[in-house]
Amino acid sequence: MTLPSTSNAAGTAGRTAPQHSAGDGVLRHARIGSLHLETGGYLPDVSLAYETWGTLNADADNAVLVAHALTGSTHVARGSSDEDGWWDALVGPGKTVDTDRYFVVCINMLGGCYGSTGPSSPDPQGLPWGSRFPFVTVRDSVRAEARLADQLGIRVWHTVLGGSLGGARALEWAATEPGRVQRCAVIACTAASSAEQIAFGQAQLEAIRLDPDFNGGDYYNGRAPVAGLGLARRIAHITYRSEAELEYRFGNGAQLEEDPLGSALPAARGRYAVESYLDHQARKLADRFDANSYLLLTEALMSHNVARGRGSVRQALASAGAEFFIAAVDSDRLYLPQHSYELAAALPRKTGVHMISAPIGHDGFLTDVEQIGVPLRDRFFGAP
Ligand SMILES: CC(=O)SCCNC(=O)CCNC(=O)[C@H](O)C(C)(C)COP(=O)(O)OP(=O)(O)OC[C@H]1O[C@@H](n2cnc3c(N)ncnc32)[C@H](O)[C@@H]1OP(=O)(O)O
Numbered sequence: 093m094t095l096p097s098t099s100n101a102a103g104t105a106g107r108t109a110p111q112h113s114a115g116d117g118v119l120r121h122a123r124i125g126s127l128h129l130e131t132g133g134y135l136p137d138v139s140l141a142y143e144t145w146g147t148l149n150a151d152a153d154n155a156v157l158v159a160h161a162l163t164g165s166t167h168v169a170r171g172s173s174d175e176d177g178w179w180d181a182l183v184g185p186g187k188t189v190d191t192d193r194y195f196v197v198c199i200n201m202l203g204g205c206y207g208s209t210g211p212s213s214p215d216p217q218g219l220p221w222g223s224r225f226p227f228v229t230v231r232d233s234v235r236a237e238a239r240l241a242d243q244l245g246i247r248v249w250h251t252v253l254g255g256s257l258g259g260a261r262a263l264e265w266a267a268t269e270p271g272r273v274q275r276c277a278v279i280a281c282t283a284a285s286s287a288e289q290i291a292f293g294q295a296q297l298e299a300i301r302l303d304p305d306f307n308g309g310d311y312y313n314g315r316a317p318v319a320g321l322g323l324a325r326r327i328a329h330i331t332y333r334s335e336a337e338l339e340y341r342f343g344n345g346a347q348l349e350e351d352p353l354g355s356a357l358p359a360a361r362g363r364y365a366v367e368s369y370l371d372h373q374a375r376k377l378a379d380r381f382d383a384n385s386y387l388l389l390t391e392a393l394m395s396h397n398v399a400r401g402r403g404s405v406r407q408a409l410a411s412a413g414a415e416f417f418i419a420a421v422d423s424d425r426l427y428l429p430q431h432s433y434e435l436a437a438a439l440p441r442k443t444g445v446h447m448i449s450a451p452i453g454h455d456g457f458l459t460d461v462e463q464i465g466v467p468l469r470d471r472f473f474g475a476p
């Protein structure tokens with residue numbers, strides 16, 4: 093298994109402001125100090141990985157934070173390396189989030205495996221944290237990200253936006269740091285995880301934990317639990333796609349290259365096309381993601397509840413100074429549009445829900461993101 097870099101080595105020392113205002117989509121690390129976590133855990137030395145694009149202006153009022161989804165990285169847009177970004181259609185020169193005008197920042201979530209301190213990072217003794225890495229919440233990550241914003245000289249975000257887990261982070265930013273978020277876009281996400289979302293998450297967690305190679309989370313000196321992680325991804329991926337899309341693309345047919353004449357019974361051959369597709373998704377994720385980070389971020393998402401400790405959702409967001417943009421995917425069977433309407437109804441100011449019309453389901457917030465380009469530009473990113 094190839095793991096992305098999880099180095100704790102900070103590219104910038106201590107709490108001094110990094111000397112870069114012009115960004116280029118290059119991975120950087122910032123040490124933000126120790127963190128006491130919401131549920132009692134403690135991390136003595138936290139490093140956050142991030143990328144930036146564009147230039148922070150003299151008034152520092154053009155900074156935009158983009159939050160990635162569950163398995164996303166900091167690479168939201170192309171940079172000097174030309175490697176594709178996961179929201180290239182939305183973020184870049186001349187795009188809705190125009191990197192010629194805005195200073196765009198994307199931070200790997202605390203506990204992730206794209207460079208921020210996570211379970212595969214070394215503890216103070218130099219050993220991987222593994223099973224000893226504490227439970228983190230979306231709120232913990234926001235508190236950590238706020239320290240990085242301080243280091244970058246960003247007192248207030250022009251906009252914070254994200255989809256799915258990234259939407260949860262954006263919403264939590266608006267509630268946790270109400271004075272620091274002017275605009276907030278929550279896409280394909282809700283105010284709190286539902287029972288069904290938690291249930292899907294739990295099945296994924298069990299798949300990983302039951303892999304003998306998981307070893308309670310301490311597997312860094314042995315084989316990684318790729319089978320468990322792959323099974324978790326299969327379960328998740330089914331929820332990310334719609335029944336109609338799977339039917340249209342794969343039906344009940346056999347995997348074609350194994351059955352060029354289309355004559356075999358897939359059941360007899362043991363492999364349907366949709367199985368092959370899920371196997372591919374499983375392998376792809378297991379090749380790029382750490383199982384402990386997958387567990388940790390999934391648990392963080394399961395615990396997402398912007399109202400926790402703040403009364404109702406309405407009360408939690410009452411003091412949020414941000415203007416909101418809420419979007420959902422019409423075919424999403426994981427983050428139901430109805431829940432986005434409920435979130436919109438709880439906001440301090442009347443806000444509609446922009447509907448992304450895509451047949452594929454939840455992943456539509458990635459594959460069809462261009463559909464929010466115009467409304468988001470109209471609402472948040474109009475003329476300078
Ligand atoms: C390094 C990083 O990737 S950072 C992370 C960035 N990504 C993110 O933030 C989100 C994570 N990404 C994703 O979830 C997905 O990549 C998405 C949602 C963006 C992709 O969605 P889509 O474009 O609809 O891709 P789709 O689900 O059709 O999958 C296509 C893949 O399935 C493969 N495939 C299609 N049918 C079959 C089949 N019958 N058997 C086997 N494989 C198949 C394709 O060959 C293709 O493979 P590839 O991705 O290796 O090129």
Ligand SMILES: N[C@@H](CCO)C(=O)O
Nearest residue numbers: 161162163164256257
């Ligand atoms: N496909 C996305 C969906 C999560 O919302 C991901 O892997 O991050």
